[in-house]
Amino acid sequence: MKKTHESLYNLIANENRDESVVLAINLLENKEITIKELYENVLSASLYNIVCNDGDKECIWREHIRSAIVRTIMECTTPYIINEKKPNNGLKVIVVCPSEEYHEIGAKMVHDFFELAGYQSIFVGANTPLDEIVSSVHFVKPDYLALSVTNYYNLVKAKRIVEAVKNELPSITVLAGGQAMNYENALKAVSADIHLSTLDDILKFKGDVK
Secondary structure, three states: OOHHHHHHHHHHHOOOHHHHHHHHHHHHHOOOOOHHHHHHHHHHHHHHOOOOOOOOOOHHHHHHHHHHHHHHHHHOOHHHHHHHOOOOOOOEEEEEOOOOOOOOHHHHHHHHHHHHOOOEEEEEEOOOOHHHHHHHHHHHOOOEEEEEOOOHHHHHHHHHHHHHHHHHOOOOEEEEEOHHHHOOOHHHHHOOOEEOOOHHHHHHOOOOOO
């Protein structure tokens, strides 16, 4: 990790919101970091590297603080995403999380990376009821549904989503990601078509070839 990137990582780890946001914007403005580097090397790393010890009563609320800082930084990146994204490829993707799935930062990163890759990406977000997901597919008629599942126990709901959207739009391709999809046979269990395990997978995904 570059020294400037490490400095930003440490600010987030130390829960310094103001300095984290200012440094992130400065790095982007001065082209010392790309959106890809920011998301993969700093923001994702700062969330995944939280260490919780047994009986650590501070862990959850500190994770929430760090997540809030990451979310604030991401909300400031829109102009830079617009500048860096590829030309529109004519393909649409809806990004959703199942109902009672409240971890949406990963899904928002997925949305932003699809934007970078040239897709028309529609971010529905966390805790989306099944009927609303089907409704969005009905009206938007996307080429892809990107389903983000963090909680293992939501795999059953994910399967219901896949079945419902394919019944509504048989031509749709369902992409699945999130920590729960890393379990063995999870992709098969939810009947999704493709597992995208990293943000970089989105940029490499040849969505224009169906």
